[in-house]
Amino acid sequence: MDTMIAARLHAYGSPMTLDRIPVPEPRPTDVLVEVKACGVVPNLARVVSNFFGKLTPDNKMMPPLPAIFGLDPAGVVAKVGEQVLSVRPGERVYVNPARSCGSCRMCRSEQPLECPGWTLQGYFGRSQDIMRAYPYGGLSQFITAPATALVKLPDTVSFEAAARFGYLGTAYAAMKKIGVGPGQTLLINGISGQLGLNAALLALAMGATKILGTGRNAALLDRVRSLDPGRIDVLAVPNAPSEGATAARPDPLVAWARAATDGDGVDGMIDCLPPGAPAGAIMRGLYCLRRGGRFVNVGAVMETLPLNAFWMMTNRIGLQGSVWFTTGEGEDMAAMAGAGTLNLSVLEHRVSPLTKVNEVLAGMDERNGGFTNFVIDPTRI
Numbered sequence: 001m002d003t004m005i006a007a008r009l010h011a012y013g014s015p016m017t018l019d020r021i022p023v024p025e026p027r028p029t030d031v032l033v034e035v036k037a038c039g040v041v042p043n044l045a046r047v048v049s050n051f052f053g054k055l056t057p058d059n060k061m062m063p064p065l066p067a068i069f070g071l072d073p074a075g076v077v078a079k080v081g082e083q084v085l086s087v088r089p090g091e092r093v094y095v096n097p098a099r100s101c102g103s104c105r106m107c108r109s110e111q112p113l114e115c116p117g118w119t120l121q122g123y124f125g126r127s128q129d130i131m132r133a134y135p136y137g138g139l140s141q142f143i144t145a146p147a148t149a150l151v152k153l154p155d156t157v158s159f160e161a162a163a164r165f166g167y168l169g170t171a172y173a174a175m176k177k178i179g180v181g182p183g184q185t186l187l188i189n190g191i192s193g194q195l196g197l198n199a200a201l202l203a204l205a206m207g208a209t210k211i212l213g214t215g216r217n218a219a220l221l222d223r224v225r226s227l228d229p230g231r232i233d234v235l236a237v238p239n240a241p242s243e244g245a246t247a248a249r250p251d252p253l254v255a256w257a258r259a260a261t262d263g264d265g266v267d268g269m270i271d272c273l274p275p276g277a278p279a280g281a282i283m284r285g286l287y288c289l290r291r292g293g294r295f296v297n298v299g300a301v302m303e304t305l306p307l308n309a310f311w312m313m314t315n316r317i318g319l320q321g322s323v324w325f326t327t328g329e330g331e332d333m334a335a336m337a338g339a340g341t342l343n344l345s346v347l348e349h350r351v352s353p354l355t356k357v358n359e360v361l362a363g364m365d366e367r368n369g370g371f372t373n374f375v376i377d378p379t380r381i
Ligand SMILES: [Zn+2]
Pocket: 100, 101, 102, 103, 104, 105, 106, 107, 108, 115, 116, 117
């Protein structure tokens, strides 16, 4: 076991190549994980085309080339560093790719997601030093990672389901910020997509009383509603909101959301829309909030919001952005999935061997929205 196969990107915009490289040795506080499944997010195709790299003038957000991508690896611990005390070889784990420096003020305050150098291993981030320290993404047969990044998986949670934890955790961290729970109503903008469906599954698990969701595809929306017709309701809406809709003269979505909540509006709203969706699609969701309602954004809308600060103040509206999740939040999800309160059985795993990585990236069929879980299995080459 001296060498392994990894899919490596040698130039942005070019296909990855399967290269044979040395298996890394874990440092004292790191582990070596044999990857059994790696989730592939549709956004990865944009990343390897350097869509996001071009947004920053010095290209400092992207990993040095050749790079090994792969955001959501799950597998088996193969080896542990000498200072790793509570994880043993053979344990099944998900590797949270969120890396932080470990010693800045935010890291020392136990807020690693707010580290200025925050970086996603196997993706991109804010620290070239961290990307060099952890250069192995999940599109590789083995990866090293800090022991503190491991989420232990119950036997009932498959590697394929765990490869979905990135989307799930992103939604989970957002819903914790909103306070989703019993008695609460939630609007999920983009409920049938990769992120939105996970938000719906978690909202059900967390006990939300009513979950409202928007989307464009009526058939997919019906499928989401059928997960729990007593608690989920959906509305197909066009991408662009009604022309000229305002707080005083709301979009039909707002009227629908108010009618579903005794006229109050929803307690919380989470936006899960992809890049390219218009700012107005968020704004009409904001107007669905009750007085004092909270909005958390995990979507990728890039347009500037036409936000009325006076409306926000007088209605006590809370706005927050959120990205990714802590390893502790990952442990929560693993526990919920293991107990069966978080039902991941609706996911359709589409597993491909590592040799097909370029084909997978070129042709991600999103017809079934968030129900499809794209997975690469690096043990199959
Ligand atoms: Zn830090």
